[in-house]
Amino acid sequence: MRIAIDAMGGDHAPEEIIKGALEAITLLDKDDELILIGIQDCIESQLSVMGRSTSAISIVHAPDIIGMDEPPVEALRNKRKSSIAVMAKMAAKDQTDAVISAGNTGACVAGCQLRMRNLEGVIRPGIAVVLPTLGGPVTMCDVGANVACKPINLYQYSVMASLYSRHVLGIERPRVGIMSIGGEESKGNILVKNARELIKSDQGLNFVGNIEGRDIFDGQCDVAICEGFVGNVVLKLTEGLVNMIFKAIKHELLQASLKLAMGFKPIMTQIYKKYDYHEYGGAPLLGVNGKAFICHGSSKSRTIKNAIMAAKKFHTVKLNAHIVDYLSKSSVRSNGD
Amino acid sequence: MRIAIDAMGGDHAPEEIIKGALEAITLLDKDDELILIGIQDCIESQLSVMGRSTSAISIVHAPDIIGMDEPPVEALRNKRKSSIAVMAKMAAKDQTDAVISAGNTGACVAGCQLRMRNLEGVIRPGIAVVLPTLGGPVTMCDVGANVACKPINLYQYSVMASLYSRHVLGIERPRVGIMSIGGEESKGNILVKNARELIKSDQGLNFVGNIEGRDIFDGQCDVAICEGFVGNVVLKLTEGLVNMIFKAIKHELLQASLKLAMGFKPIMTQIYKKYDYHEYGGAPLLGVNGKAFICHGSSKSRTIKNAIMAAKKFHTVKLNAHIVDYLSKSSVRSNGD
Numbered sequence: 001m002r003i004a005i006d007a008m009g010g011d012h013a014p015e016e017i018i019k020g021a022l023e024a025i026t027l028l029d030k031d032d033e034l035i036l037i038g039i040q041d042c043i044e045s046q047l048s049v050m051g052r053s054t055s056a057i058s059i060v061h062a063p064d065i066i067g068m069d070e071p072p073v074e075a076l077r078n079k080r081k082s083s084i085a086v087m088a089k090m091a092a093k094d095q096t097d098a099v100i101s102a103g104n105t106g107a108c109v110a111g112c113q114l115r116m117r118n119l120e121g122v123i124r125p126g127i128a129v130v131l132p133t134l135g136g137p138v139t140m141c142d143v144g145a146n147v148a149c150k151p152i153n154l155y156q157y158s159v160m161a162s163l164y165s166r167h168v169l170g171i172e173r174p175r176v177g178i179m180s181i182g183g184e185e186s187k188g189n190i191l192v193k194n195a196r197e198l199i200k201s202d203q204g205l206n207f208v209g210n211i212e213g214r215d216i217f218d219g220q221c222d223v224a225i226c227e228g229f230v231g232n233v234v235l236k237l238t239e240g241l242v243n244m245i246f247k248a249i250k251h252e253l254l255q256a257s258l259k260l261a262m263g264f265k266p267i268m269t270q271i272y273k274k275y276d277y278h279e280y281g282g283a284p285l286l287g288v289n290g291k292a293f294i295c296h297g298s299s300k301s302r303t304i305k306n307a308i309m310a311a312k313k314f315h316t317v318k319l320n321a322h323i324v325d326y327l328s329k330s331s332v333r334s335n336g337d
Numbered sequence: 338m339r340i341a342i343d344a345m346g347g348d349h350a351p352e353e354i355i356k357g358a359l360e361a362i363t364l365l366d367k368d369d370e371l372i373l374i375g376i377q378d379c380i381e382s383q384l385s386v387m388g389r390s391t392s393a394i395s396i397v398h399a400p401d402i403i404g405m406d407e408p409p410v411e412a413l414r415n416k417r418k419s420s421i422a423v424m425a426k427m428a429a430k431d432q433t434d435a436v437i438s439a440g441n442t443g444a445c446v447a448g449c450q451l452r453m454r455n456l457e458g459v460i461r462p463g464i465a466v467v468l469p470t471l472g473g474p475v476t477m478c479d480v481g482a483n484v485a486c487k488p489i490n491l492y493q494y495s496v497m498a499s500l501y502s503r504h505v506l507g508i509e510r511p512r513v514g515i516m517s518i519g520g521e522e523s524k525g526n527i528l529v530k531n532a533r534e535l536i537k538s539d540q541g542l543n544f545v546g547n548i549e550g551r552d553i554f555d556g557q558c559d560v561a562i563c564e565g566f567v568g569n570v571v572l573k574l575t576e577g578l579v580n581m582i583f584k585a586i587k588h589e590l591l592q593a594s595l596k597l598a599m600g601f602k603p604i605m606t607q608i609y610k611k612y613d614y615h616e617y618g619g620a621p622l623l624g625v626n627g628k629a630f631i632c633h634g635s636s637k638s639r640t641i642k643n644a645i646m647a648a649k650k651f652h653t654v655k656l657n658a659h660i661v662d663y664l665s666k667s668s669v670r671s672n673g674d
Contacts, residue, residue, distance in 0.1 A: 214577025240551025
């Protein structure tokens with residue numbers, strides 16, 4: 001398969017992006033091909049610094065870069081030769097089988113949605129992230145593609161995220177929960193209540209009902225469904241809270257004893273390793289007619305490598321065909337706003 | 338002042354509730370009075386076991402109890418002699434100046450809203466919680482009273498939470514942020530965008546714009562405004578995530594070395610103490626014509642004591658008068674849904 005990577009996107013681009021691509025090459029099949037998109041000279045000089053030349057990597061020149069904080073839609077419109085714009089165009093023209101970017105998330109999502117169009121039957125794509133928890137990986141969808149969500153969108157997210165959890169993560173019959181504010185059926189807002197009816201009506205889904213914020217990390221579900229605003233808040237809160245706790249621990253440890261702080265270091269490393277969301281690479285944009293993975297802006301080579309491997313798996317298991325097939329057989333239809 | 342406490346509400350009722358009341362008594366003024374509401378015999382025998390009799394504590398008999406998991410509205414309707422129903426009725430009849438409960442949150446909020454009515458000018462009350470963070474206490478409102486929120490409600494929450502932060506927590510000019518999914522003005526859903534216009538138009542508020550989940554714990558704001566569904570998810574997620582992290586740390590420590598684990602124990606105690614949300618007692622229901630504090634179901638005596646002291650402060654600084662005064666002078670009006 002052909003995987004295109006935005007070499008210019010992310011806080012550590014292009015070094016870490018290119019490094020990640022080189023790390024992945026050794027794990028891919030012989031006929032797989034990686035395409036680095038970005039400023040040609042810059043990519044070439046990085047590759048030569050790293051002393052690696054391989055025929056499995058090609059370069060597509062894109063002279064512009066969309067900054068991490070640029071307004072996505074305007075940036076896409078004004079920078080048609082940016083790595084993100086070129087990448088999305090390549091996907092639309094079937095010049096690549098998957099795209100990966102750690103750049104401006106909004107621009108990447110907008111570009112992919114615009115160019116790649118939706119899979120047959122899908123109304124709105126959603127971004128899924130895989131959160132490592134004590135109970136195993138939890139696939140949460142949507143985390144920010146769609147902030148004007150309708151019940152039918154949430155139903156489709158539960159289908160797509162379940163299929164992702166099953167085919168890509170290997171969870172046979174993923175338990176689907178819908179994010180709400182209490183366990184009882186009566187709890188939640190109108191959107192959640194209507195969406196629950198749709199999800200419940202589909203016997204093919206392993207629906208476990210409402211879940212609350214605390215249940216996500218407690219093994220109550222394998223798939224957590226929510227609208228994009230809530231999901232995005234959850235994702236960023238998780239990041240902020242984890243940082244705050246470890247900062248607080250470090251502060252207290254250093255106040256208490258340097259020896260204790262040193263002893264605690266490997267514990268922290270171990271925890272970071274076990275519960276590191278970079279482990280699952282990027283977040284797939286489920287529902288587009290193609291394969292798009294969005295990586296965190298802070299991605300280092302490992303994340304990029306893992307995103308490449310996730311794209312490979314996504315391709316190999318033919319996830320999109322499963323989604324189209326499932327939705328074509330589903331009798332669930334919109335029940336309003 | 339007179340403070341009524343639901344003696345039967347919470348996982349550790351009535352022991353810890355009564356213990357908390359006794360702890361608070363020593364800190365209150367001479368003419369303050371605590372009223373314990375619940376099953377009289379039960380409360381009396383607890384008081385006598387604790388060997389404490391004081392004229393500052395009286396008992397109001399309420400034979401029924403609303404269970405923690407009962408559907409709130411039905412429970413209130415069917416159990417008119419429950420401690421929560423009696424408590425709300427007493428507040429409505431001006432038989433108490435404040436009410437506190439660690440019982441069924443939904444029933445408590447519904448009972449207080451129904452009986453106490455709203456302060457003049459307030460359209461919908463909101464629950465505010467105070468989160469301890471590295472940057473100091475952050476007052477977040479609403480965390481679940483209102484899941485069908487309009488922009489004008491969010492504006493009023495920013496007014497009420499700012500006044501709470503200033504007068505009760507002593508933050509002179511609290512920075513108000515609105516929870517969104519990106520820093521730029523263009524980010525967010527329709528509700529957030531419209532609410533932002535209202536909040537921004539009021540020069541009396543120290544508005545700092547959008548905040549993201551990660552900013553809450555990072556000293557970016559003193560007041561975080563959001564609609565009740567999002568706030569409730571955030572609150573419960575925070576709880577779940579903190580538990581997961583400490584569980585994971587404990588697991589790794591015990592695997593590594595018992596000595597290290599023992600050494601880490603006081604660090605954890607220290608962190609729990611510093612960042613314990615029980616420190617701020619209960620969550621005030623801002624906007625009702627009275628003073629109502631909702632405590633976590635897991636509340637122990639310390640939380641109840643702190644909630645009593647927060648109610649005392651709320652009363653002393655005349656927070657409700659400040660709210661009514663501010664809103665009566667505000668020219669901000671609804672700008673739609």
